[in-house]
Amino acid sequence: MKNTILRIKYVWLLMLLLMFIADLAKAQDYIKVTPEKGEGAFALLRRYNLDPTDYFEAFIELNKNKLGEDLSLKTGQTYLLPVKAESTSSPDNExxxxxxxxxxxxxxxxxxxxxxxxxxxxxxxxxxxxxxxxxxxxxxxxxxxxxxxxxxxxxxxxxxxxxxxxxxxxxxxxxxxxxxxxxxxxxxxxxxxxxxxxxxxxxxxxxxxxxxxxxxxxxxxxxxxxxxxxxxxxxxxxxxxxxxxxxxxxxxxxxxxxxxxxxxxxxxxxxxxxxxxxxxxxxxxxxxxxxxxxxxxxxxxxxxxxxxxxxxxxxxxxxxxxxxxxxxxxxxxxxxxxx
Ligand SMILES: [Zn+2]
CATH class of the missing domain: 3.40.630.40 (Zn-dependent exopeptidases)
Structure with a gap:
């Protein structure tokens, strides 16, 4: 009986640990960037090869507490970008x-x-x-x-x-x-x-x-x-x-x-x-x-x-x-x- 309880406790601990690790992994899916002077969200996304059509919503969701009125970016503020593939989603980029x-x-x-x-x-x-x-x-x-x-x-x-x-x-x-x-x-x-x-x-x-x-x-x-x-x-x-x-x-x-x-x-x-x-x-x-x-x-x-x-x-x-x-x-x- 005692053994079973111990085992359950152990499994719980392990699950908590796994959840913690999963959270850490999720956090690494993003990189931190600072906008250039006067840069808006669209331009920032494009600079990091992310097509705004696909990434604008995710960007707003990730950074909702850091945006100014009209969703403008603040100079000196750090923003998170959902960077994934090494790919250029907009071929017009130079x-x-x-x-x-x-x-x-x-x-x-x-x-x-x-x-x-x-x-x-x-x-x-x-x-x-x-x-x-x-x-x-x-x-x-x-x-x-x-x-x-x-x-x-x-x-x-x-x-x-x-x-x-x-x-x-x-x-x-x-x-x-x-x-x-x-x-x-x-x-x-x-x-x-x-x-x-x-x-x-x-x-x-x-x-x-x-x-x-x-x-x-x-x-x-x-x-x-x-x-x-x-x-x-x-x-x-x-x-x-x-x-x-x-x-x-x-x-x-x-x-x-x-x-x-x-x-x-x-x-x-x-x-x-x-x-x-x-x-x-x-x-x-x-x-x-x-x-x-x-x-x-x-x-x-x-x-x-x-x-x-x-x-x-x-x-x-x-x-x-x-x-x-x-x-x-x-x-x-x-x-x-x-x-
Ligand atoms: Zn080898």
């Missing part, structure tokens, strides 16, 4: 602000519409409690998940510049793009929807797949591609630069990965003609490729424990170059899909 890229990179100037209508899911491998492969260099610890995330952010930002809609599935709200050689290891990445990342591998991968597949339903007739980035050490002994993997039964997946591979090979030829580039494209039955609905590319960018690959990862310019070349490849794949 600039946008995306806080996920960090203070130095959050402002984006749109270059062209070459990826307008394309939907991308960018997944950096591991994250949260799992740092992935760990390398050492000059007394520093290199965590795979941090380097994969930095390149993922650079890639996502590039895609946005061409007016794509981008969903960053692995997210770290306080790590923007970092122009540093040594990226600090942390464990506060989350999964799309502010979900804590589980330590168990199967649950972690299922969480990502569920997030992607839930969003992808909205875009059923659109061009959708998912790109997952890793820097594992598994292939230490092989002298191969970048591995691309696609679903064994996906023709589009094969085409996507071959295009990415060729683009990178051409670029290496251009910038390092004597280097020789050994990449590989192959079919592989990986969980993420098998279960995610969009056409997928799973990329191993190198080995975080390998001297030569470390150079590719530690140099900021090299991380940016990889992101730029993948972007080029994705633009070509999108063009091909419309032929």
């Amino acid at each position: 600039t946008g602000v995306f806080p996920i890229f960090g203070k130095d990179y959050e402002k984006i100037e749109f270059k062209d519409n070459s990826l307008q209508g394309a939907i991308f899911y960018i997944i950096s491998g591991h994250g949260g409690p799992d740092p992935g492969a760990i390398g050492k260099k000059s007394g520093h610890t290199l965590c795979e998940d941090e380097y994969a995330y930095d390149i993922a952010l650079r890639l996502a930002r590039n895609l946005l510049e061409h007016n794509a809609t981008v969903y960053l599935i692995t997210r770290d709200p306080n790590d923007g793009i970092r122009d540093e050689r040594y990226l600090k290891c942390d464990k506060d990445e989350n999964c799309w929807g502010d979900k804590n990342i589980p330590i168990n591998q199967t649950r972690r991968l299922r969480q990502r797949v569920d997030a992607i597949n839930a969003i992808s339903k909205k875009y059923e007739s659109s061009y959708q591609r998912s790109v997952e980035l890793h820097v594992d050490s598994r292939y230490e002994k092989q002298n191969v630069d970048i591995f691309f993997y696609y679903h064994p039964n996906s023709k589009k997946g094969k085409a996507l990965n071959e295009t990415l591979y060729k683009t990178i090979r051409e670029k290496y030829k251009e910038v390092q003609p004597n280097r020789g580039y050994k990449g590989s494209v192959s079919a592989r039955n990986l969980y993420m490729i098998r279960h995610a609905n969009p056409v997928s590319s799973y990329i191993e960018l190198g080995n975080i424990n390998h001297e030569r690959d470390q150079r590719r990862l530690l140099e900021v310019d090299n991380r940016q170059a990889i992101a730029n070349w993948l972007t080029l490849g994705l633009i070509i794949d999108y063009e091909n899909s419309r032929k």
Whole structure:
């Protein structure tokens, strides 16, 4: 009897704790912003890439105690914005602000519409409690998940510049793009929807797949591609630069990965003609490729424990170059899909 009462008490406590955590997660769905002088609610929403048609009501609801007469904004006052996707909901914008890229990179100037209508899911491998492969260099610890995330952010930002809609599935709200050689290891990445990342591998991968597949339903007739980035050490002994993997039964997946591979090979030829580039494209039955609905590319960018690959990862310019070349490849794949 006593045991049962204790157990009930325990369950109650657990429920309260879960409710508390759920509340915290909800609070993180918003970012705090201050309006520029004379800026109204519509302009503020647009500056953060939120279409007023969809977000004005939510904005009023969130900020009802902070608005002046006629719903005007007060200078110096902080407002909450319901920021969700890295997407530009109004294609006429010339600039946008995306806080996920960090203070130095959050402002984006749109270059062209070459990826307008394309939907991308960018997944950096591991994250949260799992740092992935760990390398050492000059007394520093290199965590795979941090380097994969930095390149993922650079890639996502590039895609946005061409007016794509981008969903960053692995997210770290306080790590923007970092122009540093040594990226600090942390464990506060989350999964799309502010979900804590589980330590168990199967649950972690299922969480990502569920997030992607839930969003992808909205875009059923659109061009959708998912790109997952890793820097594992598994292939230490092989002298191969970048591995691309696609679903064994996906023709589009094969085409996507071959295009990415060729683009990178051409670029290496251009910038390092004597280097020789050994990449590989192959079919592989990986969980993420098998279960995610969009056409997928799973990329191993190198080995975080390998001297030569470390150079590719530690140099900021090299991380940016990889992101730029993948972007080029994705633009070509999108063009091909419309032929
Ligand atoms: Zn990995």
